[in-house]
Amino acid sequence: MSDPLGGLLPDLVPDLVVVVLVLAALAASHWFLADLRTLPPTAARPARTPAVSVVVPARDEEASLPALLRSVAALDPPVAEVVVVDDGSVDATAAVTRAAGAVVVPAPAPPPGWTGKAWACHVGAEATSGDVLLLLDADTVLAPDALAGLLEVHARRGGLVSVQPFHRVVRPYEQLSAYFNVVAVMASSAFTRRPATGPMAFGPCLLTSRSDLLSAGGHRAVRDEILDDAALAAAYTRAGLPVTCAVGETAVTMRSYPGGLGQLVSGWTKNIASGASSASPFATLATVLWVSVHHAVAVGAVLSWILALTGRGGWLATGDVAVWTTAWVALAWHLRSLLRRLGSFRWWAWALFPVPLLAFDLVFARSAVLTLVRRSVRWRGRDVDLRGPRSREEVV
Structure with missing residues (x-):
């Protein structure tokens, strides 16, 4: 049959x-x-607000800074000070910053063994006095209640609070960032319902107490790291401090690579392969x-x-x-x-x-x-040298 x-x-x-x-x-x-958590959407203003210092590392960010600085000025509770670290800009970054009422701190050339962004963050932290530091990339924008949400999470968890901003997509070519955004959050392991296999943070928005940053070794501990955000999260974990991640949605947004397709390609070229190497197996x-x-x-x-x-x-x-x-x-x-x-x-x-x-x-x-082959990429006029931990130079 x-x-x-x-x-x-x-x-x-x-x-x-x-x-x-x-x-x-x-x-x-x-x-x-499974756990794409957000900041508390209706966070109440803390009864006792710590002094918050905002640090923005910036290199040629005259186009992005006005929106960020306006949003920071509208935060409730208000911040104590805003410092923009001018990392060798050749545009009107400094003038735009002063016009918005923020303080400009010029960053000297990074010392040997320091990446550009880590050095700028270190210089900014040294120039401020607040008990709490809020480090922001120049292309981020905060909703008025975003700081209250950040402080509420920090009051509960302590350590490092990190937000991956909601990506504002404007022009058609920016739609090409779709997979990069999903891969970045998925490979981070930051949003599983169980503890992640390794610490991770997102550099565009970081909030921490000054004392915890010092306990983790500060940016000196990540001075030679291309992925300084992930390295900073690891430094907090080594110091026994928690790292809490969230996605921005309406609270924290960004528009990455508004300068055209070439900027998008250069930016993701710098980030994506190095990011893949830092993810857990x-x-x-x-x-x-x-x-x-x-x-x-x-x-x-x-x-x-x-x-x-x-x-x-x-x-x-x-x-x-x-x-x-x-x-x-x-x-x-x-x-x-x-x-x-x-x-x-x-x-x-x-x-x-x-x-x-x-x-x-x-x-x-x-x-x-x-x-892997050339061991170098280029971003914002600087070469990112990937040959060894003490020979790297990178920019914001």
């Missing part, structure tokens, strides 16, 4: 593999992004699985559609077109749910996900080549 399933099972195998891979990718992202494996499944579905679905519409390419396509289409819709919809938490991305960034995925591939490949 012939087995009615004998010829059917081999045909089902590709479809089953697709289903299993998609479910595995969704499960992996759910595990690492488990987080790296999960993130690679998630990205790889997106690649497989993008290619498989397109090939199956070509076969269904033209009858050609059958030797390349495998599996049922309905399964591939369902997989595409499932991944796109899930990507939509993540991007809505991380930035103001438009519909096509998730519905046509192979487009930003291809941008991610190209920039990651460029970053990997420069990081």
